[in-house]
Amino acid sequence: MRKLLLLVACVATIGVASEHKASAGDPLAMTQVWAHNFAMDRPWHGAYYHQSYGQPTAVVVPPTAHMRQTYSWGVSQNLMYPIHHQFGRNASRPGAAARGSFLPTPHWPSHTDQFGYYYVRGPW
Known part of the structure; x- marks a missing residue:
């Protein structure tokens, strides 16, 4: 049984x-x-620009990358987010938007998103 x-x-x-x-x-x-x-x-960039360029900077990662991690100082806010945007071969114009429409990096940044680097998957 x-x-x-x-x-x-x-x-x-x-x-x-x-x-x-x-x-x-x-x-x-x-x-x-x-x-x-x-x-x-949604746009591929955030609210901050890179200091050298005055525009948000796309960091092109391999198309197999699906997650990104952000770090924060002070109270721990270390989080992982998916990378949704895929870099296309044709760009309509240089830059993400008109100059002056983004915030500069603060004097005392508290998060990695405030540096103006944003991950975008590559087209290959």
Whole structure:
């Protein structure tokens, strides 16, 4: 009786696992769709500009990179965010926007986002 119950439990587990895997879909394709929708609604840069250029600077990372980490001083706010934007081959014009529409790096920066570097995945 014990062996029968164990056999039934194994068969049920295999059936549930194979059913879940068949209905899950391709998680990479879903991630790409979500990233595309996010990138269509939001800019690739933040509110700060790089001191040398007066514009936000895109740091092009490999297309396999999907996460970025930010650091903060003081109370720990070290967080990981997904990289949604993909760098296109054609740029409409140099720069992200008109000069003067971004904030400078504060004298005492408290977060890595305040330096004006923003990660964008490469097109290759």
